[in-house]
Amino acid sequence: MSKSYTELDKQYIWHPYSPLEYGDNIVVKSAQGVYLHTCDGRKILDAISSWWVNLHGHAHPHISKAVAHQAATMEHVIFAGFTHPPAIQLAHSLCNILPGDMKKIFFSDNGSTSVEVALKMAIQYHAIKKQHRHKIIALHGAYHGDTFGAMAVSERGIFNQHFHQYLFEVEYIPFPDAQKEDEILNILFTKLKNNSYAAFIYEPLLQGVSGMRTYSASWLDKAIHLCKEHDILCIADEVLTGFGRTGRLFASEYMNNKPDIICLSKGLTGGYMPMGATACNARVSDVFTFNGSKSIFYHGHSYTANPLSCAAANASLELLLEDSCQEKIQRITKWQREFFNEIRSHPKVNSAHTLGTILSLELKSEHATEYHNVLKTQIYNFFIERNILLRPLGNIMYILPPYAIEEKELKNIFHNIHAFLSKI
Ligand SMILES: Cc1ncc(COP(=O)(O)O)c(C=O)c1O
Structure with missing residues (x-):
């Protein structure tokens, strides 16, 4: 192929919820645990479980093996x-x-x-x-x-x-x-x-x-x-x-x-x-x-x-259904709850919600909450520059992590949320 993946992607692919004329999509070549590995050498923390689907981390050996076995059968x-x-x-x-x-x-x-x-x-x-x-x-x-x-x-x-x-x-x-x-x-x-x-x-x-x-x-x-x-x-x-x-x-x-x-x-x-x-x-x-x-x-x-x-x-x-996974869900729930208690009354936060492993923050905005709120791009860019994938819903940012996430990785997201809030 004489053209790059990015060029070919632009030429042929119509991506969901995206304008046809769009900037460059990030090309991911592999994914492991909570990280997406890109063709240009970045390692991006998937804080939204790739559109809320991933549970145990990417390329989990147990599931990969089961699918490979089934494919051969x-x-x-x-x-x-x-x-x-x-x-x-x-x-x-x-x-x-x-x-x-x-x-x-x-x-x-x-x-x-x-x-x-x-x-x-x-x-x-x-x-x-x-x-x-x-x-x-x-x-x-x-x-x-x-x-x-x-x-x-x-x-x-x-x-x-x-x-x-x-x-x-x-x-x-x-x-x-x-x-x-x-x-x-x-x-x-x-x-x-x-x-x-x-x-x-x-x-x-x-x-x-x-x-x-x-x-x-x-x-x-x-x-x-x-x-x-x-x-x-x-x-x-x-x-x-x-x-x-x-x-x-x-x-x-x-x-x-x-x-x-x-x-x-x-x-x-x-x-x-x-x-x-x-x-x-x-x-x-x-x-x-x-x-x-x-x-x-x-x-x-x-x-x-x-x-x-x-x-x-x-x-x-x-x-x-393994105990270790159920315990992990409870630990993530606790970490999210602690951060929720800390951040909910931040002056830039309008409302905050948490339930189990999910946490969301609605940021104060001059515009009513809407999908294309100006803050959406600001939030997305700020985090992706720091190798964290958050895909806000308008002015609402949320964390919905795979259960494979570790405490330090979640705390890194919390730290960057603080940094973002003090910047806007
Ligand atoms: C509650 C709920 N129902 C249905 C859907 C649609 O699922 P899908 O995108 O797999 O069609 C979604 C997708 O986000 C959802 O959040």
Whole structure:
């Protein structure tokens, strides 16, 4: 190749959430543990787990070995009329560890498709029961992905602005800020009197894309309870919060009332392979069991339950369930909590949130919080110059590290956050 990777990348590749005319993308040649090694010799600390997917560090030998072994055994097989051990093992493990007595796992490709599947399951559930319930309830600020159904149940905003007229109507309730919890529960209660709702979808306890902001388990517990009383299916989108990020294996564990459907992706394969999974309890699966052909769920993807993805997920789950990993999650949680207590009242910080291994800081800004807030580039550049990958959401910076991170590496990020705040 006569041209450099950077030139060829610019010539041929259309990157997500990026203008076509963009500066140079950083070329990464390898990744190990919490570090990305670039072609120009830099070693960058991945403080956001490469878009929230990596759990145990990059190129983890246990997962790499499992994927290599699977690749040499069977790379892929049709998943209708056929099945295979890695998928069976994974579905079995997920049903064992997921909250809410989940009975069935439907595999797909990514977080957005896990949400599409959940929505279609919920709508068909009511159709089979001959209940005219079409509408979905969601929270303001929600983000559930970029496919059409997932966009429809997300907040209307910059990510879907060109598609609003194509999105189905959704009933939103306000984000349950601590001071308004009762009021918002009442709004939900009033809406529920109208029996037209099929499902309530939510990111449990922490909304990711809208700013890593948290809300209370007691509010969500009551909201799920209300929905269940009205025969509305509850869909927990745990695409981000699953697999230990919030300090427990799944955020839904913090509530007494459990969802009927859970969406999974991101950490599912430890960040190795694309995969989505939608789990449902017996309330849902029973309805699909006894209704003949009407109950066939006409949804599938060519790569459904891809064996390499299943092998990666099985290996990642083995690591996640080890005591050493659970202890590490608790240690990261403690370090983040200590820093949160130290930084939350900093004069440049408007609000701060932490839940489990995740910490976010909303910086004071003259502009309202928005994705392209001017601070976004400043934050990104400051940290990348110091070999730390933080990818802020507008004026909100957050740390969402792989569990392989060491205390000194996390403290280095904290130190640089202080340095950044004193500079702006
Ligand atoms: C809560 C949540 N749901 C769904 C998605 C969509 O996942 P994917 O990007 O894999 O389609 C995301 C992505 O950030 C997410 O945070």
